[in-house]
Amino acid sequence: MGVVVAIDDGNNSRASVKPLVELTREDMALVNQLILSKTGSEVAMIPEVAQHLIDSGGKRLRPMLTLAAARMCGYQGDRHITLAASVEFMHTATLLHDDVVDESDMRRGKQSARIVWGNQASVLVGDFLLGQAFRMMVDAGSMEALDVLSTASTVIAEGEVMQLAAAQSMETTEDDYLAVIRGKTAALFSAACEVGPILAATDKPVRDAFRSYGMNLGLAFQLVDDALDYGGSKADLGKNVGDDFHEGKITLPVLLAFRRGNGEEQQFWREAMESDSADSQSLQHAMGLLRKHGAIPDTVARARHYGEIARDALAPLPASSHKDALLEVVEFCVSRVS
Amino acid sequence: MGVVVAIDDGNNSRASVKPLVELTREDMALVNQLILSKTGSEVAMIPEVAQHLIDSGGKRLRPMLTLAAARMCGYQGDRHITLAASVEFMHTATLLHDDVVDESDMRRGKQSARIVWGNQASVLVGDFLLGQAFRMMVDAGSMEALDVLSTASTVIAEGEVMQLAAAQSMETTEDDYLAVIRGKTAALFSAACEVGPILAATDKPVRDAFRSYGMNLGLAFQLVDDALDYGGSKADLGKNVGDDFHEGKITLPVLLAFRRGNGEEQQFWREAMESDSADSQSLQHAMGLLRKHGAIPDTVARARHYGEIARDALAPLPASSHKDALLEVVEFCVSRVS
DSSP states (O other), X not given: OOXXXXXXXXXXXXXXXXXXXXXXXXXXXXXXXXXHHHTOOSSTHHHHHHHHHHTTOOOOHHHHHHHHXXXXXXXXXXXXXXXXXXXXXXXXXXXXXHHHHHTOSEETTEEOHHHHXXXXXXXXXXXXXXXXXXXXXXXXXXXXXXXXXXXXXXXXXXXXXXXXXXXXXXXXXXXXXXXXXXXXXXXXXXXXXXXXXXXXXOOHHHHHHHHHHHHHHHHHHHHHHHHHHHHSOHHHHSSOTTHHHHTTOOOHHHHHHHHHSOXXXXXXXXHHHHSXXXXXHHHHHHHHHHHHTTHHHHHHHHHHHHHHHHHHHHXXXXXXXXXXXXXXXXXXXXXXXX | OOOBOOTTOTTSSSOOSHHHHHHTHHHHHHHHHHHXXXXXXXXXXXXXXXXXXXXXXXXXXXXXXXXXXXXXXTOOSSHHHHHHHHHHHHHHHHHHHHHHHHTOSEETTEEOHHHHHOHHHHHHHHHHHHHHXXXXXXXXXXXXXXXXXXXXXXHHHHHHHHXXXXXXXXXXXXXXXXXXXXXXXXXXXXXXXXXXXXXXXXXXXXHHHHHHHHHHHHHHHHHHHHHHHHHSOHHHXXXXXXXXXXXTOOXXXXXXXXXXXXXXXXXXXXXXXXXXXXXXXXXXXXXXXXXXXXXXXXXXXXXXXXXXXXXXXXXXXXXXXXXXXXXXXXXXXXXXXX
16 A cells, blocks of 8 residues: 555556557547437536536546457447447446435546536436436447346446445444445446457357456456545545545455454444444544455455456457557556555 | 316226226236336335336326327227337336436325435436337337437426526426426327337327327326326325425416415515425425415416317327227326316
8 A cells, every 4th residue: 555546647667557548549539429419408507516526537438448348359349339329328327326325426437427416416316317318328339238238227326226225334344244245236237348359240259258358347346446435645546545435435455444443443344334323533443454454455356357367368369459458457446446 | 176086097987088098908908017027127226116106006108108009090000019118118217217307205105215225226227228228119120110209308308408497497487397298208208109100100190180189198198197187185196285485496386376375475486486485384385385376277278278289189080999998098188187
């Protein structure tokens, strides 16, 4: 733990998303145009809320994955643009609903939409964006892609409900927690990658490779995110340090520290996470316990494990600039925290 | 205003949904089975919340419309079962999110899901059901049906956002209000009807007829619902009388009374609807003003107008028992309040 690399630092000598950004630059310009046009509505509040989130500088990693996967599989058409935009809308809809569910005040360094426009607008504009995502899938015209993405949308919701049910119980196991993030985060990464080979009509093993790459990249990404929640600075993260802690959201660092802790420490975690009473003094104590038990570096080690699976999933596929870029994304994700 | 016919009173000598229920009985048994199987999830909270709503005795009018429309167009397959279940899931998802947005405590005479399981679960289980709805549409395999239903899902959300924006302003015009209910209610009625002829691969004029029938039936249905909110008894409605009033939800009866009222009355409506201070004494006063200006019977008269358009939309189609049943549904909807 220590130095945190800023998320979009493409000039760093270490692994970066820059090659992926470069390779998808032209396509992403079209995706961004499409995203803009599909947030349009005569109902003024819809573009306002949607733009608030869309302008707030997300990395748009998921649509880039769709674009790169399609091109790497030799796809020559333009329907990957539509599916990439659709993937980003699914993600944005999820963020809007998540902020309501988590009662989050901040998102990507700005006030969350629910603070500016209220919970009601966040729920409804999320529904609108999800509807638009499905309309775009219909435009793309692939029933297989629709199958993969609609399934992802149910799995995401299942993951979120699972988290809700497990959220404030220290009885959550590491396996339970993996099931949660497999749903809430990794399912969309996986679907975003799988629709690329679907458009290119590749053989099943190629589709399977991309699905596995996306799933494991998503797990690695989320675990690093969980580690960063306790290890970054406010400016780097675009959210408050300790947000998960204050929300009583149990993540892997906490689960590791809890399981390795003595009775007194376990009592502290129970009180802090199972009640809503966590204050900044408790956060300092929690950070101390995380350090004592090496919970942050070990969470990152777990992330690295899934990152390796993601890399190996792509191993059978022929070398290409797209493949190199996708492999570097894995390294970038796990090296965001060091 | 006066006597309220219980909603599912099929033995009444007046217009009834009974013929529609009879004609779709076998198909509906399959729809109900499918609905049950698609609420299944390893995440226990999902079937619990979904069943709470599904068991609470909604009429399932929308899926019956899909079934009848498909059969009336001569459709012989079984994909109308899947689409009917999908339509009901879209509706159920909307109800879950609506209760959160409206902060409703009751739904169909029971505590609303958000009261029992919280807003968070209602948002997420709604998302799950919406995802399942799209998966079922994919199962049904009709890209045209997917187009119609996904478009409806965005229009519904737009209608709801519009209502949110307009909800507490007495400047809302009757046209504004119609745009709201066209989205939030009529769009799904319309789509539910249109996917029938789509499955049967009819000519465009038949599709157009069913779309128009559904849209205008939906408008009539919602306007009568708005009238019932001020005219029924708690037992008949399954919700509290004056719910709309207490939530500051401006509906046509209020708009009519406001526009017809004197300065003092308009001031009363502004204070009651634009603040959150409406109490039961205000409700009594409001009911008096609605009576004074004939706002309830005139809302029903407006509903009857849309009902007539719905009837005439089906006029060019050949006579059949299904057609008779669909026409009787229109009469049933507008005669629920008299």
